[in-house]
Amino acid sequence: MTPLELTGSLGIVGYGLGAIGPGIGVGLIFASVIQGTARQPEARGAMMGTAWIGFAVTEALAIIGIALAFVFG
Amino acid sequence: MSGLSGLVPLEAADGGFEAPGVHSFDVPPLFEGVPWLAWFDKYMLQAMLSVILIMAFWMIMARKAALVPSKGQYIGETAYFFVRNTIARDMIGHDFRKYLPLLIALFSFVLVNNIYGVFPLSLLPTPSHVGWPYGLAIMVWVIYNGVGIAKHGFFGYLKHTSLPSGVPAFMWPLIIPLEFISNIIVRPITLSLRLFANMFAGHLLVLVFVLGGEYLLLHSESIVNKVAGVVSLIVSMAIFGLEIFVQSLQAFIFTVLTAQYISSAAAEEH
Numbered sequence: 001m002t003p004l005e006l007t008g009s010l011g012i013v014g015y016g017l018g019a020i021g022p023g024i025g026v027g028l029i030f031a032s033v034i035q036g037t038a039r040q041p042e043a044r045g046a047m048m049g050t051a052w053i054g055f056a057v058t059e060a061l062a063i064i065g066i067a068l069a070f071v072f073g
Numbered sequence: 074m075s076g077l078s079g080l081v082p083l084e085a086a087d088g089g090f091e092a093p094g095v096h097s098f099d100v101p102p103l104f105e106g107v108p109w110l111a112w113f114d115k116y117m118l119q120a121m122l123s124v125i126l127i128m129a130f131w132m133i134m135a136r137k138a139a140l141v142p143s144k145g146q147y148i149g150e151t152a153y154f155f156v157r158n159t160i161a162r163d164m165i166g167h168d169f170r171k172y173l174p175l176l177i178a179l180f181s182f183v184l185v186n187n188i189y190g191v192f193p194l195s196l197l198p199t200p201s202h203v204g205w206p207y208g209l210a211i212m213v214w215v216i217y218n219g220v221g222i223a224k225h226g227f228f229g230y231l232k233h234t235s236l237p238s239g240v241p242a243f244m245w246p247l248i249i250p251l252e253f254i255s256n257i258i259v260r261p262i263t264l265s266l267r268l269f270a271n272m273f274a275g276h277l278l279v280l281v282f283v284l285g286g287e288y289l290l291l292h293s294e295s296i297v298n299k300v301a302g303v304v305s306l307i308v309s310m311a312i313f314g315l316e317i318f319v320q321s322l323q324a325f326i327f328t329v330l331t332a333q334y335i336s337s338a339a340a341e342e343h
Contacts, residue, residue: 049159056326060267067270070095070277 011069018065025058090288093280098201098273119199123185131181156180156328164332165339172335175216180328183209183268187320190276191313198320201272203265210265213331218257221338234338256337264330271323275316282309 033051037044100115134149142150156177161169186205190198200206221230235253236245282305289302 049163052322053326053329056267056322060263060270063270063274064266066274066277067266070273 011072015065015069019062022058022062029054116199116202119189127181160328160332165336176328183327184324187324191316198272200268201276203269206265206269210261214261217334217338220335224339268323275319279312282312
């Protein structure tokens with residue numbers, strides 16, 4: 001007897017797992033920006049510039065994950 | 074399974090919903106049946122048009138430079154100063170003028186080709202075909218390595234790029250391969266894959282919301298599905314807004330990383 005049968009691609013599950021890390025990373029980046037802004041509001045502009053670069057570099061992992069999920073899916 | 078199929082339109086053989094996927098990016102050549110024009114597809118047309126558009130924009134902006142700028146000149150100067158001050162000067166430092174034409178050309182090219190993804194007449198970002206980011210990344214790779222070799226000499230550049238100063242000798246077997254792989258091999262790969270995957274995933278997201286919404290609204294019977302289709306089409310407008318943001322950000326990131334690679338290759342020893 002088969003209690004439960006799922007069809008589809010395991011690549012999507014892999015993408016879900018792969019999105020955990022970038023999610024935590026993006027959260028850490030903006031948590032630091034919020035903290036930094038609260039401590040020193042006038043430094044917000046300089047921090048946001050760096051934060052966008054860090055955001056894009058971190059987010060690329062999740063984006064590469066979704067591309068690979070399609071490639072191997 | 075049978076309970077679900079009334080609610081969710083599953084892929085069916087009888088002309089049901091066909092989910093967008095990798096095949097959505099395979100566009101046919103513009104002139105079918107002409108063998109020697111098989112390379113000329115929508116991506117190529119868009120890239121050629123973008124070059125003409127960018128050249129026209131910068132030439133018109135540079136032609137009538139007045140002391141009191143008009144509105145058009147103001148837009149051009151804002152774009153120019155954005156790349157010049159925010160990207161080139163902050164990343165490369167005092168020697169940035171040499172690389173400014175490259176950075177402005179890269180930024181304009183990537184930005185225009187990304188924005189094609191939301192422009193109503195094209196609706197296909199050129200970098201969502203992986204060949205275009207590969208080409209750009211290979212060009213950037215050649216340039217930053219060339220700058221480093223011209224500055225330090227071949228072996229001097231290899232030492233400069235794979236051995237940060239101040240590393241104790243017993244760490245060298247670990248540091249040298251790591252730095253070499255990360256600076257020479259991984260950099261162009263991540264540079265191209267980041268741009269490609271952002272455009273690919275973004276365009277796919279748009280396709281899922283628009284095509285799925287259209288199918289739910291027009292090709293299904295139950296009223297719940299029609300409501301869901303309308304909601305999906307409305308949300309797709311928000312997705313387009315997100316796409317404009319992501320496309321601009323990726324053009325910015327691509328240029329910033331290029332400037333940073335050049336600056337690290339040309340940096341003096343400390």
